[in-house]
Amino acid sequence: MSSLKPAAPYPWPEGKASAFCFSVDVDAHSPWMWNNRDNPPALLSHLEQRHFGPRVGLARLARLLESVGIKGSFFVPGAVAEAHPWMLPELVDAGHEVGLHGYFHELVQQVSDAEFSRMLEASIALFEKQVGKKPAGFRSPAWEMTPHMVAEVKRHGFYDSSLMGFDTPYCVDGLTEVPVNWATDDAIFFKFLGGPGVDGWPPVGTDAVLSAWREELTASRKFGTLFILTVHDWISGRGARTLMLEKLLGSVLSDTGIWVATVGEVAAHYEAVTPGRDAVSPEIPETLFNHPAWKGA
Template sequence: MTALSPVPAYPWPQGKASAFCFSVDVDAHAPWLWANRADMPRLLGHHEQRSFGPRIGMPRIAALLAAHGIKGSFFVPAIVAETHPWMLPALVDAGHEVGLHGYFHELVAQVSDDQFTHFLEGAIGLFQAQTGQTPRGFRSPAWEMTPHMLAECRRLDLYDSSLMGLETPHSVNGVTQIPVSWSTDDAIFFKFLGGGGDMGPPLGTDAVYRAWTEELQASRRYGTLMMLTVHDWISGKAVRAQMLDKLLGHVTASPDIWIATAGELAAHHRAHAPERDALTASLPESPLEHPAWKDA
């Protein structure tokens, strides 16, 4: 097979043509805490917006999934679970997957390797204490990874769902990877906090619904995974939940789509395609070190 040969179809189970995963990054107030860790503000506005998630967004999203018979993957920062101790047990009792999403939603570029390991192990301990289970999956805050983070996921036998080098499950540096996609993340379309820091007003649901149904159609055509990622405080809003209801209706009405959690996708890949698409990720050298630059 040459580099330009058609990509072989991914071996989805039961003769399915593609896969769909409903994931939730349950950020709630964690990014606010991390961003303001050195100087906690006196203002309530942003914190209250994010608090909508655990209060209303999470129950609303859970009810929506139950109505469609879908199990989701909820990636929860440990501080959110610590603040709302009902959350992880309730999700597990409802049959959903709970995965790691940092301790404080700490950003990769702002912590050392040792700090990352400390926070990761602390989050695992909290999940074990609250659920009696060891989490099997990790998703990095802001979807960024380093070689050290991958090595730690491998050491702890965690799959990762943070990168987007392929459109189907694969492995990166020996870690099973369940890819994400910015184009099917609600934050880039709807996130709006106010206060002058936003890039622009949020899009209406009609435009996003059209884009995501096109994503679903393309996923079925090319046999890929459509990883939908929503946030508790964003898509828990009534009009966006209404849009998700319509979208999930399309998903469940399509018998050729395998609806799975990220954990189920990882387990399937390890069992049925462990040698397929095994990638090695490393950072290239700086252009300043390239001979073409040095000779200039």
């Protein structure tokens, strides 16, 4: 039960004051496939921008992590792994974590419960075929979940990293949740495909984003929270953005009070040390029109 009293600090391992994860949503061309599933246009620009990820950006990000000695968490749609069968094995061989991210980057609001379950099963089968084992984690495309999805992800024994009800690990109906944060996602700052009706604003400069993320890092350290950085292969694999990430990682690694871990390691720590902490229900509130105050009851 919440109150105005400050919660006890989250017990990160080794006496660390906060935690940091480097995660990559390897969307590549899969959102294009989903958005154009009924009538693919004979147009190359958006598709080629997304192909940059597996062709160039992903390797650039992997080399960055190798250069600073960090392991990342790569959430890969099934369609991307299917199109690039080298991807999952090479990431695993390099010591990184791989997790599920839908099959076609299908949007939750546009699929039925049965379709979600079917595509989840297909993703699991593909991962097992390519790397010989079931992944530990799931991250929903566009970071949305439903009660059915929570139940299915829990049934398969995964942790989830899609929601943001806390800034430390928690659980939703028994499902371990490693929370994300829109403020530390590269797409909201840099995503720019071009064309009328596609983009709401021009991309932000790297200096402004680096400053904002360093402020987030300072806040995470002060409040003892989890900083999950989420980048995309086709967005932050571009040169200046990769250099910006190198500077951010320098700030992270210079602070010995920050635990640097994969998302899966954070989930495992939660389940081993603080299981059930900050447990919440996935219950959806009733419609406003059923509320006694609205009905005059």
